[in-house]
Amino acid sequence: MIGGGKPTLRxxxxxxxxxxxxxxxxxxxxxxxxxxxxxxxxxxxxxxxLTLSQVGGPLALLAAGPALGAFGARPVFAVVAAVQTVARxxxxxxxxxxxxxxxxx
Numbered sequence: 001m002i003g004g005g006k007p008t009l010r011x012x013x014x015x016x017x018x019x020x021x022x023x024x025x026x027x028x029x030x031x032x033x034x035x036x037x038x039x040x041x042x043x044x045x046x047x048x049x050l051t052l053s054q055v056g057g058p059l060a061l062l063a064a065g066p067a068l069g070a071f072g073a074r075p076v077f078a079v080v081a082a083v084q085t086v087a088r089x090x091x092x093x094x095x096x097x098x099x100x101x102x103x104x105x
Contacts, residue, residue: 032095 035043067076 034042034046035051064076067079
């Protein structure tokens, strides 16, 4: 095995490895986030996105711990999946609406 990684156990509930799906979404998302802002603002936009990302992770962990303790894993993960789905649909809808009017800087 290249890289010495451990093989993952695949179950019926997980037909596709979510780590591999990131390769479908992340390059397009990152290119949009990098190329859409005007060149003069690009550094500030990327700094803001990185800051939000770095702050958001620990805040999510602070919220997830008590939620997992109070409600269990299944409801918490269902809520996380629902929120991410709504967010992706919203971002995709906005992106498609703006697509004809915006061009890369």
